[in-house]
Amino acid sequence: MIETLLQPFEYGYMVNAIFISALVGGVCAFLSAYLMLKGWSLIGDALSHSIVPGVAGAYMLGLPFALGAFFSGGLAATTMLFLSQRSKLKEDAIIGLIFTSFFGLGLFMISLSPTSVNIQTIVLGNILAITPEDTLQLLLISGISLAVLVLKWRDLMVVFFDENHARSIGLNPNALKILFFTLLSASTVAALQTVGAFLVIAMVVTPGATAYQLSDRFGIVVILSVAIGAITSFVGAYLSFFIDGATGGIIVVLQACVFVLTFVFAPKHGYLAARHRAKRFSAPSLKTTSKKISPSMLEQKSKNISVDTGVPNDQFI
Template identity: 80%
Template sequence: MTLLLEPFSYSYMLNAMWVSALVGGVCAFLSAYLMLKGWSLIGDALSHSIVPGVAGAYMLGLPFSIGAFFSGGLAAAAMLFLNQRTKLKEDAIIGLIFSSFFGLGLFMISLKPTAVSIQTIVLGNILAITPEDTLQLAIIGFVSLSLLLLKWKDLMVVFFDENHARSIGLKPNLLKIMFFTLLSASTVAAMQTVGAFLVICMVVTPGATAYLLTDRFSRLLWIAVTIGSITSFIGAYVSYFLDGATGGIIVVLQTLVFLSVFLAAPKHGLLAARRKAAVALREVQQ
């Protein structure tokens, strides 16, 4: 029992666990909307689009979160602009922005590789965050969560039907800008937890898992947030004993939860689908 409680005796582990849980919950909240709209790849695009911002911040000696947020916000604005001003499909726009920003980031890193911590960008380092970083992540998490709780119904209407949203007095463009701003900020926060390459899991997997468990969006939100927060907390806790990358452990846990739900979900799971198919076949044969 003493061994199991040991992580709670270290301040850096307490910071890592509660910050991971907060960031995981916010990312999961956003993932529900990405699943609703079919924009899962946008999370992937943003996670790679922050690489040039991080590289630039390291080169200039600035906090990398500033560069990452600027780069992520610029990528989100570019995607919205191209979506509204061109006839390109969303998948083409996402691919264009993703490859362009990521290529720019790799080019910047190649110019001055010693100035950029590749491991920090790729894997994150939640166990070594400073008090300043902790405060920054806490602010991002609480502000994002507060805005999402206040505007979740408006965002739901916008993501379901923009024309209906306009007819009832909502401003879809303004709400989408707010959503992508929060997504960019949360991506920056998640990068410190799991790294740039694994952020996509935190902004997709909880929503995808919850999608298999319920057909009601309000319930989907809370299931996703619960999964995101608990798996992130446990992942940070378990990393103390395994001495492994915290981000990788969190992602593996979320994937295991998804696979379990995919197999055993009472309505949309694989086993349930096979049972329905077997029942339908027997009815036809009779």
């Protein structure tokens, strides 16, 4: 039994896939907490689809896919930030515009040279077949992103909470936003190899959404989000050896299951806890109120005291 459970660790490619998935999942989950805090979950979706033309272009030119994806994602993030500051469009309109434009461009580029572009790798990812060069790229991207987040997490938190307060204490909100979008683009590129372009949105949204069900303190939310992202990615890659299914799909399904469990059973914000509070404060409160103030008391009070002035009614008249 134990030998069977340890079997995935006997293969180098599985060990590589398991630990790379956990690292990438943890970094994406770190960013997920900020996306939930700001309500920018759709930005993750836009970036995950905006990197498609960069990946297609890199494949067509024979360049590393990470280089093209990072360039395309950074361009999309910069364009969204520019339009949000220089136009009257709302954020959802800007996100929809960038998402469709970049994704349409990517599909057009793929149609021009379908043989040179591995569409399945872009859509589904292939963490089990990454080369040593790709592994080094993912380690560098994830390691640098994680280090920057650890150093700047407080500054980013202040900017995401209140930009005016951030300026008053000497922070530069625009520079920190650019830094965040750069890290998000880099992490999206890393997650592309793990779960594919279509499922990257789950990696940068679900862990943070799950953590917000469990705590109201942002520091705790970050820790929980990273733990959820890393553990589910680790377990998902591990289970893919036995299930023989798409690694990205298994990881996302696991994260969705954890979210459902927390949504139902979270001690403070869960569905069952909310129903319990509603039952506890509905009927008993009515009974207590009826015992403390009877109709006869209200009638006597209305005869003697004016509601607005407190002057006896006979004097008021």
